[in-house]
Amino acid sequence: QVQLVESGGGLVQAGGSLRLSCTASGRTFSSFAMGWFRQAPGKGREFVAVISASGRITYYADSMKGRFTIGRDHAKNTVYLDINSLRPEDTAVYYCAAARNVVPRTAPGYDYWGQGTQVTVSS
Secondary structure (H helix, E strand, O other): OOOEEEEOOEEEEOOOOEEEEEEEOOOOHHHOEEEEEEEOOOOOEEEEEEEOOOOOOEEEOHHHOOOEEEEEEHHHOEEEEEEOOOOHHHOEEEEEEEEOOOOOOOHHHOOEEOOOEEEEEEO
């Protein structure tokens, strides 16, 4: 069992930056690929980025390339998502997820989910 807790969300002005964090419980963090998804009001859950268990492979949704950076710290059991040049359309609940399989880019590929952290970008 893996428990995930996101943090770092909040209200930010357009053009600002945020670092979202997701801390995992358990000693098997290093064996899971970790992903970030987001869900805006009235929309489905959208893939943002994923990082492999080793940290050597990352994938981003095409629309996220350039402004989003995913990283992980095995010593802290934490995965990060840095978001720069925030836009109002980035407003969403951001979820982290853990997957036993290698770098899945769709939600069904993930085994564990956090509760989410709200990001609101004002114009």
